[in-house]
Amino acid sequence: MTENAQRNREAEVNLLAAAREAQWSAATFMGPNTMKLVSPAKVNLLLAIGARREDGYHDADTVMHALALHDTLYLRTEDISADELAKRVADSEGRVDTAVGGPAENLLVTIDLSDRTGQDLEIAAADNLAFKAADRLARAVGRDLPEAIQLRIEKHIPAQGGLGGGSSNAAAVLVGLAKAWDIPADDDRVAEVARSLGADVAFFLHGGCALLDGVGEVLQRTLEPSRRAVVLVKTEGGVSTAAAYERFDAVPCPASEEVLACDRSATKADEVLLANNLAPAAEALLPELSDVRVWLAEQAGEGNVLLSGSGSATFALVDTFAEASRIATAATARGWWARPTSLSGLRAAIVPGR
Known part of the structure; x- marks a missing residue:
């Protein structure tokens, strides 16, 4: 061709x-x-x-x-x-x-x-x-x-x-x-x-x-899920997972053994201490991630904010969906993609009755 x-x-x-x-419909x-x-x-x-x-x-x-x-x-x-x-x-x-x-x-x-x-x-x-x-x-x-x-x-x-x-x-x-x-x-x-x-x-x-x-x-093992509200904030740029791991290998950032011990023994999601030792590598590749993290920490408290995986979405745990919505609106005004949501017990599944 x-x-x-x-x-x-x-x-x-x-x-x-x-x-x-334009023509698609679930009913059809x-x-x-x-x-x-x-x-x-x-x-x-x-x-x-x-x-x-x-x-x-x-x-x-x-x-x-x-x-x-x-x-x-x-x-x-x-x-x-x-x-x-x-x-x-x-x-x-x-x-x-x-x-x-x-x-x-x-x-x-x-x-x-x-x-x-x-x-x-x-x-x-x-x-x-x-x-x-x-x-x-x-x-x-x-x-x-x-x-x-x-x-x-x-x-x-x-x-x-x-x-x-x-x-x-x-x-x-x-x-x-x-x-x-x-x-x-x-x-x-x-x-x-x-x-x-x-x-x-x-x-x-x-x-x-x-x-x-x-x-x-x-x-x-599974942990008891949480129902806490969450706000997600994502930069326009992305982070290559492979590049993040390469950076991590070049500049290692060992995980805290104290945090690991706590999280390995947790039985509920609400008992887990937030931690991500890949985050410094991701932030080095996309510095805007640190701007998001600092801003979100001002809104929700530093201990409630974390990069998910290698990014580029950062999340904050808050007490109410209304608070998540407020922060998401403010983040959108700053030019970031943002959504309020919540932690959930969902899994990949067939919707009943369909």
Whole structure:
């Protein structure tokens, strides 16, 4: 395909996507073999990065907590013939919203990404963790029947924030497809695929609040979730997770053993002391993060403010949703993305009755 033809094709796809967005409705989409899923965000109440291991990963202790802020997914599966699959694959050539996977190249996955965060988020289907979740689960269970999977993702969780939106979407797809393919929810293959996709994906299968170790993917135990209000503030720029870890390796910042001991013994989220020893590395790469942290500490108190993961979202715990809303409004006036929400017991799950 020539460069001009490719540009024309991309323009055509964008116009079609805009038309679909204008006409899309849940009532029309929902029907046989469809389901609605919830996909929550998370924050790290604790992130304690340890030494770099021989496999290139780092030891990590973390306490993750789900938020009420969430994406909404709609999933439809359709069994089709091999001839119909071949036709649809040919018709989708050059489109960025489709990808082919499965153990026999037997899954055609179409992803309709509807960004509600104001970031104009664009991710090719083949690069989306949601597609990778479908592809790896199909391979893990040997599902080689021709199938079309349609997925709509309504994004409310901003990308590059350390809030786990893409990972949560992947976990929701695993939950949805396990149901569609009659795989038990506690099947080890589902959990293994989640771990292979990343520590955050594994967490979202459980949700709520949990202490994890290993490289952040091994569930040690759950904690009683909190219901405290939260305000999220995110800078326009993002932080590369790989770059943050490189900076951490160059300038190590060991976690406090006293804080670690306290958080490892906590039984409730409200007992966890906020700590993130990756934050100094992230702030060195994106100095605006320190401006957000200092400003939020003035609003909510220093002990209630923390960078989530490697950023670039910083959160503050406050007593009321009204207070979170006030701070979010003030942060927006300063030019930052901000949202009030709350800690939650949510996990990636099918919405009942759908």
